[in-house]
Amino acid sequence: MKSSDTSAVHIDDLTKVFLSRDGRGVHALQNIDLDVRSGEVVAIIGPSGCGKSSLLRILAGLDQVYEGRVRWNLAAAEGNDKSRRGRLTSATVFQSDSTLPWMTVEKNVRIGFAKLRLDRADAAARVADVLQLVGLSEFPKAYPHELSGGMRQRVAIARALATRPHLLLMDEPLAALDAQTRLVMQQELIDIWRQTHSTVFYVTHDIEEAVTVADRVVVLSARPGRVRMVRDVETTGASVTELRRDPAFGDLTVELWNTIAGEVGGSLAAAPNGEPGSTKVGVA
């Protein structure tokens, strides 16, 4: 995917501490410096508990208590004032099912427009567009409980896309789906982003998924999360299945795994309440 040199959002020396239930300070993220360029897909991976989701929640505006700065470059967005007004700064696709069960598919998408004050025609056109994009054109009146898990996640993706966000935030969006659906959805996401020229911040724990979808992979260290490695990914435009045939895909996956494995091993060893008898991951 083509990314420009202009920054979409710049994360500047960000540190996050939160209080645990028993009142101890927990250091989640430390001195994160990261630049997301307009039009690129950045995947964040790291051992569990490394603060990837905390970082995403900060960008999503769900968490507003942190040290450091998040600088949005909204002026970089193309288009005139009017089209800029019709966009959210960020929109999020969550890991768990985030469709609202009391609304139809169409209303679930429209709820994202609440702040944008779109005129009627624009709103209707956007709904039609995104439902087409995620393959749900035939189900605007369906309720989420009538859809499969994969389809519900498509609704959530459609809702986020419809707000034309400057930054599309995805928090392990495919983690709750079965392996086959996941592969299909990875391909669809890549195709969709290409069509919508989205800037994407993609949190995942799946290394292969990160390599598959991203232009750049950021590896966070074990808690407190720091930027351990930033790795560009050559995008070839091959399909997600073809990509797996590429030796470079395997090499990169292994390289990233080796980077993370050290962190995972470290965090397991440090975990005070690891299950007895659980196998420790070998440190590479």
Next chain:
Amino acid sequence: MTGNVVSAVATPDLKGDLSGAVERLRRDRAHERRKRRAWAIFTPLALLLGWELASRFGLLDERFFPSPLNIVSDALRYFAEPDLRADLLVHLAQSGTRLGLGFLLGAVAGLLVGLAIGLHPVTRYALSAVINGIYPLPKLTLYPLMIIFFGIGNTSMIALIALGVFFMVAINTASGVMYSDPVYKDVASAFELPRLVRLRTITVPAAIPSVISGLRLGFGQALIIVVATEFVAGDGGVGYLIWNSWQILDVPVMFLGLTIVGLTGWLASACISWLGKILAPWQAD
């Protein structure tokens, strides 16, 4: 990691007709349903029959346990004879007014206060000690207090019913607002919904299942309180009818009263379930 293809077919042929198997499964399911219904009818009938026989043959004292058929024929007088019918209707109207008004007042107040508690932390801090202090008290113990406030009569009874309903609805509404799936709140925040849109489209709908169960529990309370206060107040109503007919040993009328109370509870529960299905159709029960 290579392997030979052991066997591969483009698409396996569809062999045979499955309609026989489907038909059999359908029959089994229908059979099970019939069995369930048959037992649901059989057990109560058997109990009634046992009772009928036991009082006919003198195993039960007829003065206290008249046979079901006698009760029915006695109760029918209350529908057939104009005097008795008017009397019954007055009792029904009295209890109905108390129950209806008390429930309505308590439910509306509970809904509003529950929402405020759920949405506004300071309200929650301010009220939680008071609510947690009063809630565990059996509401009937407050009846004398209500009489002091509102005097003997309808007002104090309605106030006590409203109070009982209020706590159930308020507590359930508040917990519906606070403990519904946190992802709904995340959606509201992530898409920057304006406050009122958020309340109308996310907070309230998410709390509906919990509000419904609050209404159900509240109605149970209301029914207990209306009957019990009528026992004590001696001022008419179905509760009075039950208590009075027991005192003058007009036992069939007591059973008539019991049946009315039971049917009311059952009917209200069905209505509330129906309301839940209409307002929260996504909830599988």
